Amino acid sequence: VPATFHRASDAVWRQSHDGVLVLAAPDHDVVSLTGAAAALWQLLDVPRSVDEAARALAEAYTGAPEQIAADLDPLLADLVARGVVDRVTRP
């Protein structure tokens, strides 16, 4: 069963002029998401697998879902490491 990703519940965020600013905790760095990364943030208001997110982004951005999914893997790993996205493995 694929893992799902969603916004970290304790993250705070604001829409900025060119995307989204997100912060996981006061002693973390503010993360700036623009373009497709900002669109991904909007999608992650509900838990989604990489494939689900990639299919949704493929409708707005040119590119095959498989390629977008491959690009999403490192981005999501980075966002998880920064504490702004949670990764949940379904039992």
Place this chain on the structure above:
Amino acid sequence: MTSPEIAAQLRAIAAYGLPGSLPAWPAAPLDPVQWEELVLHVRLQRLSPLLARAVSDGTLPATDPQIKEALDVGTQALARVLVLEATLVQAAGLLGDAGVAFRVLKGPAVAHLDYPDPAWRDFGDIDLLVRPDHLELAIAMSGRHGYARRFPEPRAGFDRRFTKSVSVVNPDGLEFDLHRTLAPGPLGLRVQVDMLWDAPPARLRLGGRTLDAMGPDERLLHACYHAVLGNSPPRLVPLRDIGQLLLGDAIDPDRVRRLAAAWRGQAVVAHAISTAWSSLRLTDQVALSTWAAEYVPRGRERKELARAISPRYTFTAQAVDAVRAIRGPRDRLAYLTALAFPDRRYLRGRHPSFTARLRHAVTELAGARTSTKESHD
């Protein structure tokens, strides 16, 4: 000192997006000197997000470098606000777990509950209303997490009974104001704090938590008190909050008037609303803006307002005026005793002897009286 042209631009930026405002936008981008002055005051007035909006949609004409700078300062403000909100989320967990009842005040509350987009509202600290009998616990909890009081309590029990708020700050400079009431001096002491707690809270979602705030009528009244009593002349952000709240559809004007009357704060509320309408050049009239324009304070109320809006209305003058607002001889005596004979820790770095404090108080009061007289004339 702000030049008249820049002051007009600041008011226009503060009114950005409000229905019925008649802002005086320039026809062409400001010259570099004016722009620099504008950005400086925009930062000081915490209007950066509104400036960013106004230049990015072309409402305020700007050159490409000016647009870039406005967007940069707007983003910096958003980042700072996020740090404060993340701190608020942490504090809410700590205070909630300790059983401290609190309501989120001012910036985060109005940003999420009243503005079209929370990103429009900048703020510089976190303010919480805490139940008076929970204030001591809230301060202790803050201390356990690295926050220290800015000023010691004059005497044990003073905060719970008389203070407006207690500021706590951590080594990184993050500050919380833990409020017992909504305003300083006699007006704050007349706010019936129980009414704030008896009213149903508004709720906002932040960082995965549901936080309580005051309802819209209380938020409006707080913005009015803050606008008039916080700074002289009033800062633009609380005036914007007043416009934002009153031009929305959540306010019950009759209830606002009843609360203001119960707290004997009608003159302050009317003055705040009238100032918001004139400063932001708002043309849409609502029930409370009409009431405020027609409200004529009388006698003692008029004198109290004149003192309150004087830039020379000092802490000492407020403290002396506050005596009259305290009910009962025992409480008055406790209040006066705390100020006349405070604990040693409170005196550290202040006027050390009773005589020195008295001399300082008399000097300040003389200044305040002169100023009040001037404002009457």
